Amino acid sequence: MNLQYISDSKGQTTGVFIPINEWNDLKNKYKNIEQEEISVPEWHKDLVLKRLEDYKQNPSSALDFDSAMDDIEKEL
Structure with missing residues (x-):
């Protein structure tokens, strides 16, 4: 997986960029990945x-x- 980490001006990681094709693969593999509620x-x-x-x-x-x-x- 080709992730890109996003950092603020202090060098703290604030986010992760996942290429869309890899995100789509994850959504196909894990059908409820976008579900916010965790049961x-x-x-x-x-x-x-x-x-x-x-x-x-x-x-x-x-x-x-x-x-x-x-x-x-x-x-x-």
Whole structure:
């Protein structure tokens, strides 16, 4: 994909230009790509709420980000 990044005067990326032919390919591949509303299934919400409740009841059982990444990298 031939993307062009758009930056402001401070060098911060503010946008991305996608050539129209590549945009049309994406729209064909992902039929709802232009849909603004993102729908999260109820079972996802329920799972997140359950995990949040588990964490609140036992915060010491959670790993910090670096420890979690170390564990993942060990398995690769």
